Amino acid sequence: MTSSTADPMKSGADRLSFQQLADVMPQMVWSTLPDGSHDYYNAQWYAFTGAPEGSTDGEGWNGMFHPDDQERAWARWRRSLQTGEPYEIEYRLRHHSGEYRWTLGRALPLRGDDGEIVRWVGTCTDIHEQKRFAQQNQILSRELSHRIKNIFAVVNGLIGLSGRQAPEISGFARQLQDRIAALGRAHDYVRPHSEESARHDGPATLKTLLLELLSPYPALDEGRIAVTGDDLRVDDRGATPIGLVFHELATNSTKYGALSSPTGHIDIALAVTGGNASLAWRETGGPAIMRPPGLSGFGTRLTDLSVVQQLGGTIDRDWTREGLQVAISVPVKALSRIN
Template identity: 45%
Template sequence: MNDQSVAPRRRDDTTRDLGLSVAILAPRGRDAAVATALLDEVGVSSITIDSLDDLAAAIGGSIGVALATEEALIAADNGRLQEALARQPSWSDVPFIVLTNGKARHRSERSKALIDALQNGILLSRPMHAEELVRAVRSALKARARQYEARDRMRELQVREAQLHESEAKFHAIADSIDQMIWSTRPDGFHDYYNHRWYEFTGMPEGSTDGEAWADVFHPDDQDRTWARWRQSLESGEAYEIEYRLRHRSGDYRWVLGRAQPVRDAAGQITRWYGSCTDINRMKVAEEQLQLVLGEMNHRVKNSMAMVQSIVSQTLRQADSLESARLSIQSRIAVMAQAHDRLVKATWAETSITEVVEAALNPHSMSAGRFQLDGPDLSIGSKQALALTMALHELATNAAKYGALSSDAGHVRVHWRCDDGSESAGFHLCWKEQGGPPVEPPRRQGFGSRLIEQALAGYFDGTAELSYDPDGLRLDLEAPLAGLSRQE
């Protein structure tokens, strides 16, 4: 080797930090000593290796470059060096600088094979200029340092990948544990993720609703407006919110609340959309029922006000004095209020006709036996119950003033039946007064008779006839069975 001096230089920081050194295998002559001195002069650390076995062992350490003479490589090779090179991790490929004895044509086949097996090798012919050696070593150390940098980047990527996998696993665990359908899309709106709750709700196979296939589970009447709202959000970047119906796995359509928010990068560009579907079917049904109830209550209030207006108007028109009118109005409205109370407690559903008759007549029952009630316990609607209560009150009040209840021996028989086995199946109710003073037809029709013959008959969708028999007033109400619960 040419022992020409080289100007000392600062040791490379990366090489120093990594602890990389040059392993020198040159057991003959002064090659090892000269190479060590040259490298030390430029700040490159080196170690001297005595045999191929030692070099093979050093391959698994932190050597940066192997500097070996040609004769040392072929002196006593037993395959351990090749094994050590093969065992290197994927990122590692130790560079070799081989000091050869001349030109390639003078090299033996064995020498050629061993040098070719190194793969990452540089050949320098002897005698070698010192500067060429230093340049070759530095170049090899730089390449080796890059291998370590690649290793560190690979490990960092592996750590990040593991963290990403853990984060993704946590996200899926959270997304699948909540009672909401979670989904996400690309910036263009392409759906590429749904949580387990979505597939559980819709009953669709996993992956079958990716892209635009999700629209197939929307109610046909909701698809156009839902698509229009979604496209508007995609174009404007505005938050997405809409109510629509989704097909449940049962085949029924249920109301859900769909929402989505965009995620933006530092430049403000949308990178993803994250959305959810919340099952609001119960709330929606309850809201619709509430609207129906409010509509029904509004209708009932109007009917009640109309009845109150009729009571006041008819009573004032036919009363002999204001005091008489006042008492009649108070009595009639009180009975109406009591009937309303019973219907409210029954939530305005069907109620028992027996309870209606007893409640209407109890205030007029001054002693036992004045009323005889007989009939099956049928169910009647709220409108029919209110009309029957008012009619019975008018009959009882009239009976107490002029009819059977005005006499101690008088009584009233109220009976009803249901002829559901005949061809003209229907309902029959009869009010019959007995034991009172002789009855004469009235000279004019009062509020009570109007209420009975018109309102009562109308609510039951039947006929109501008052008969002024001399031995007692009689009412006959006949209606079809459907009239017992008919709603307007």
């Protein structure tokens, strides 16, 4: 069986129809024996690579990959051969022009009546332009995000300058600076990163975002703040309003609630039920609450705006004698585009 005429199908009409079908497909089509030895490529493979017919049979195909991708491609292919798992990988394949182009390789096993693999049939699809556009978009996203971060810093600086020039508003200015700083931390957590600036503590999730927002408070290191329960992904859609809400709760707790006492505790419980995420804030060990305070402050209106209007959720407050309890419910899809 030669590479130009070898066929995973039977002889006669089946062979003719398969070759005709394979040769007119826009993808490169190939097949291998059960052990992974390549013995068939369609016309598109030779047109793309410019390789002489038969030169990539057996294991010769690996030499067509970029040197940096060869071991990775081999490892993934060996795993599929050992387990029968579908093969899928992106690698750079040498084009007949001499350049390496990004390609998506896929293969599935063909099994006999006894369930044993009798052949692998795969394709290679040129995705070089898509990869290039994606990389450009990533660069633009990182640049835009960097500029947004700089805007946070500039605005914070202007507020601080105004507060120093007008001492009568210095208290408000400091509160506004704290809120902007919270937004900046939330933004930095979910913004697009390069390999050099990327966080390496796992995906952006609600739990880790809350821990990041609460990290300036000593009570977290002292074990007096706990975040428990289910976890969810969060991106820029949910991070900004969540950042504002929990910044306000922590700030008020530091002034009047559990965090104003060395024995105070805050428990944050997360739960997912159906399409909704519940975030429960519970304070204990702080000053006893004799009566509920008024709800006309700017921070309260900002919190309600974040939860109700931005996230499409609900927020309920209960001032028990032991401490404030807040129940927040928001649609899961409001926190991230991929939840």
